Amino acid sequence: MAGHSKWKNIQRRKNAQDAKRGKIFMKHAKDIYLAAKQGGGDPDMNPSLRLAVDKAKSDNMPNDNIDRAIKKATGNLDGANFEELTYEGYGPGGTAVMVEVLTDNRNRTASELRHAFSRNGGNLGENGCVAFMFHRKGYLVIEQSTTEADEDSIMLEVIEAGAEEMETADGAYEIYTDPDDFQSVKMALEESGFTFATAEVTMIPETLSDVDKDSAEKMVKLVHMLEDMEDVQEVYHNLNADEEIMDQL
Template structure:
């Protein structure tokens, strides 16, 4: 995966989540809403909804919040209608950036996203301008300190479960799958006793774009500004910079 690793970012972000719990719950609620809207409100029959509910529970989102989001989507409660959109552009230093949003007002969101790019030395582009630089993959992380299974055994289990690839990074095993195989791989490995520190379907950059310190600091500000927006669900990029800058993301 071209040296791409999300593990360190995940570790750093855990410490900041308590302060942003309200925003995190809101983002989970929107994810649950759209998944239930598309595939129905029964997690047993809707794999996408099941995954979003699991992610929400991993962040300790209350069951009543989860149920409320599902009921809004299925029409049992009144609520706003949300739309999924993706914005693409170039960040400082020519980095590729993809922004996934869920909004009930796309004009407002487009204006806010464009402002963030312009303020931090980037440019919002047309749809498709950077999407070809990313692959949509299932992504699973096993913390090495939480398992006594050796690397070869983990890899064998992952491949037998249907994973495409596994990489060992500092402190973790990162497993990649085809999006359609993600749930099967996750369930199979969980039945074998593995627990995941992260489990999601995400965008993985094909190659990384190395930037200098100045561009890297601007990129950090761009990503943080985007992630602080209520409508933003995920920000994907291909920046590679020194460790100090990457740890700020």
């Protein structure tokens, strides 16, 4: 999990400094739209929607934007029909990459993804080419600075809440859950007074891919290019580089 943690720490810093708020809100709106379309517009009865709304609020998305996305999905407003797709490929140095998108035009999205991969030394692959290298997990991060509880006390709370694993790294407690248990674990820990720097269901690589500095630089450019695409919701990969290189990037 350490390589994943290292990348997530970089991503948290990147997200905190990201000035492209409109693009972030658009991605949240699509996520909310899809969750409401599939499971209904009531967050109390739709865990996927509740998670999407929580993530949007954590980025300070206005309530009006959230409500509009839900109304579009439930037929109360006119809007485009989106579909959720996952693309797979290989990045520089043979790294595995998975890209989750929400799009109203799959041909446009596939073309843009193919361009991003080829421009940065990778290639878009067939479905299933790298999916077996990842598994889906709930992921919660409690910053040590936000709690006075010690590690042993938090571990007991985490176990009692039903989580699978907890690790301590880079000034934070990282908690992993079964995806089906994510919401119940999150709610139990919230009731115990904990707040989260990150709370999401994500893809964790089974194995990490070691690359040199040149490949690492190209990989970071690829990830940033993918994340800047309007249709892209999430990017997962198994990059592992020297810690000094990752700090520089």
